[in-house]
Amino acid sequence: MSQQPVPDRAAILEALDKVKDPKTGKGLSAAGLVRGLVLRGARAAFMLEVPAADVPSYRAVREAAEAALSAVEGVETAQVILTAENEAPQPPSVAPKRARVSADPQARLGHMPEAERPEHVRKVIAVASGKGGVGKSTVAVNLAAAFAAQGLRVGLLDADIYGPSAPTMLGVDGEPTFDDEKRLVPLEAWGLKVMSIGFIVEPGDAAIWRGPMASSALRTMMGSAWGTADQPLDVLVIDLPPGTGDIQLTLVQRLKLDGVVVVSTPQEIALIDARRAATMFAKTGAPILGVIENMAWFEDPTGARVPIFGEGGAAAEAERLGVPLLAQVPIEMALRQACDAGQPLVATRPDSAASRAFLQAAERLA
Numbered sequence: 001m002s003q004q005p006v007p008d009r010a011a012i013l014e015a016l017d018k019v020k021d022p023k024t025g026k027g028l029s030a031a032g033l034v035r036g037l038v039l040r041g042a043r044a045a046f047m048l049e050v051p052a053a054d055v056p057s058y059r060a061v062r063e064a065a066e067a068a069l070s071a072v073e074g075v076e077t078a079q080v081i082l083t084a085e086n087e088a089p090q091p092p093s094v095a096p097k098r099a100r101v102s103a104d105p106q107a108r109l110g111h112m113p114e115a116e117r118p119e120h121v122r123k124v125i126a127v128a129s130g131k132g133g134v135g136k137s138t139v140a141v142n143l144a145a146a147f148a149a150q151g152l153r154v155g156l157l158d159a160d161i162y163g164p165s166a167p168t169m170l171g172v173d174g175e176p177t178f179d180d181e182k183r184l185v186p187l188e189a190w191g192l193k194v195m196s197i198g199f200i201v202e203p204g205d206a207a208i209w210r211g212p213m214a215s216s217a218l219r220t221m222m223g224s225a226w227g228t229a230d231q232p233l234d235v236l237v238i239d240l241p242p243g244t245g246d247i248q249l250t251l252v253q254r255l256k257l258d259g260v261v262v263v264s265t266p267q268e269i270a271l272i273d274a275r276r277a278a279t280m281f282a283k284t285g286a287p288i289l290g291v292i293e294n295m296a297w298f299e300d301p302t303g304a305r306v307p308i309f310g311e312g313g314a315a316a317e318a319e320r321l322g323v324p325l326l327a328q329v330p331i332e333m334a335l336r337q338a339c340d341a342g343q344p345l346v347a348t349r350p351d352s353a354a355s356r357a358f359l360q361a362a363e364r365l366a
């Protein structure tokens, strides 16, 4: 059996340099337009990032670049994602009153005038946390599965550019294709439409992308083919990266979120960070829909609840924010195992205490 040749990075850059950038007249590689080149098996992909106004005129360049990539030995699938350059966050043009309220630049943010929701998506809910490792992705995946259990058409956008978890937690991987309109087509798993940066780049590669490229990748993923006019998506759950950085700002600026669910453990430090995240979203005008307390307790073999990370903090925080405490999710070995096994616990063991908590949260959010 003949071995499939592996595409060579240098050969690819050379091939792409034969495609000319219409603006500078240089080859694409020399012009610095080959960004985030990913070689994964027989698949080669990169982002062609150009100023927003130039996008239409670069469609032909994208086609030519894809043809050049496909012609390189070993490349079976070539994907060039044409995307508008990320501009620095701008305050909205018509918010003079807000701008005077505070010198904090975040306080001047609102939805960008061009903020929009992806086509054929009825509701967009982001899952956020101020701190890493509190179980935000676990909540996002199981919340999405809980919405699906209600019979809704559900999408999950794993926007955690710096640590995508959907491929592992849903046991799904593959190469998203493009539809006729050149939108990414989400993969399907557990009845969910799933899009993750993890499908596009090698694990670990995303973290080294510069911030604006990450934002730009995110915007491309947001514009995926989530639904159709006949079959719109009922809800899109977005798993945000933890914290209050550029990615979150881009998201809330660019996308009309219907709301944000904040995840925290009962621990004081996690709550302080959750408060910071909640404050950021409140300033950007995205409503906080509620708090989900994760790792609320551990049930010992006698059935007693052991509050490993403390008690009552999330309820108090929700009250302080004037939002509901949507659910308290216990620490459950089965939940950790289900995440590792690529199975949403809500789908496989809906009667477990953790699953019931996710289903309750979904009901309250519906």
Ligand SMILES: Nc1ncnc2c1ncn2[C@@H]1O[C@H](COP(=O)(O)OP(=O)(O)OP(=O)(O)O)[C@@H](O)[C@H]1O
Binding pocket: 129, 131, 132, 133, 134, 135, 136, 137, 138, 139, 160, 163, 165, 242, 294, 295, 296, 329, 330, 331, 332, 333, 335, 336, 337, 339, 340, 354
């Ligand atoms: N309630 C729970 N019971 C048991 N294990 C849990 C629970 N919640 C989360 N975990 C486990 O904790 C780990 C971290 O969870 P997860 O990846 O969801 O956190 P995260 O907040 O999204 O992390 P990051 O900020 O790094 O993306 C995972 O292994 C997950 O399975």
